[in-house]
Amino acid sequence: MEPEKRERIINAALKEFTRSGYERASTNEIIKEANIAKGSLFSYFNNKKELYLFLLDYLLEIIDKIYDEVDWNETDLFKRIRDLGLIKFKIMKKFPKAFDFLTTVGHENAAEVKTEIDKMGKYVIDSGFEKSYKNIDLTKFREDINVQKTINIINWTLLSFAEQQADKLKSFNEIDMDPLGEWEKYSDIMKRCFYKKDE
Numbered sequence: 001m002e003p004e005k006r007e008r009i010i011n012a013a014l015k016e017f018t019r020s021g022y023e024r025a026s027t028n029e030i031i032k033e034a035n036i037a038k039g040s041l042f043s044y045f046n047n048k049k050e051l052y053l054f055l056l057d058y059l060l061e062i063i064d065k066i067y068d069e070v071d072w073n074e075t076d077l078f079k080r081i082r083d084l085g086l087i088k089f090k091i092m093k094k095f096p097k098a099f100d101f102l103t104t105v106g107h108e109n110a111a112e113v114k115t116e117i118d119k120m121g122k123y124v125i126d127s128g129f130e131k132s133y134k135n136i137d138l139t140k141f142r143e144d145i146n147v148q149k150t151i152n153i154i155n156w157t158l159l160s161f162a163e164q165q166a167d168k169l170k171s172f173n174e175i176d177m178d179p180l181g182e183w184e185k186y187s188d189i190m191k192r193c194f195y196k197k198d199e
Contacts, residue, residue: 005036008034009034012031013030014096014098014100015033015097016030053116055101059101066084078154085158140195161182
């Protein structure tokens with residue numbers, strides 16, 4: 001499959017599965033959104049399940065590539081988050097619904113794909129959080145706070161910030177490749193709250 005057509009099908013499928021869930025997702029809607037011939041989709045995928053599992057596997061590969069680009073020698077949590085954010089924005093430029101789709105995978109209960117989700121999906125969703133904090137220097141945090149709860153607060157703030165920024169964009173093609181300048185302001189506030197004063 002030529003890359004341009006492949007991207008159209010992937011983005012159309014991600015959009016439909018995210019919007020409708022596995023059982024209610026319509027291959028006709030995917031075909032329409034991807035602007036391909038009716039029989040074209042099934043010349044590449046035998047059925048809806050095969051397409052869905054392809055997306056899961058494909059995004060797993062993408063996530064592995066994210067972590068290949070990370071500087072694991074960087075031990076500051078806020079710098080690590082910024083680096084991961086930049087890489088994710090690059091992916092969102094190409095596949096805007098990729099991370100929304102992964103969120104829906106975590107809540108998908110369709111019997112037809114549940115077994116595969118349990119095998120693959122848990123890794124796709126959960127391993128990212130574990131890898132994100134690999135080699136982080138937790139001694140930078142104040143000793144009088146609960147570090148795990150603090151990290152939860154940082155994560156919730158980041159997720160809310162990402163949603164807010166995405167809502168502002170008319171198109172993911174307009175994303176600046178350094179979109180996290182505003183995030184630095186929030187990082188500075190949280191560093192002052194959570195880090196020791198000499199950090």
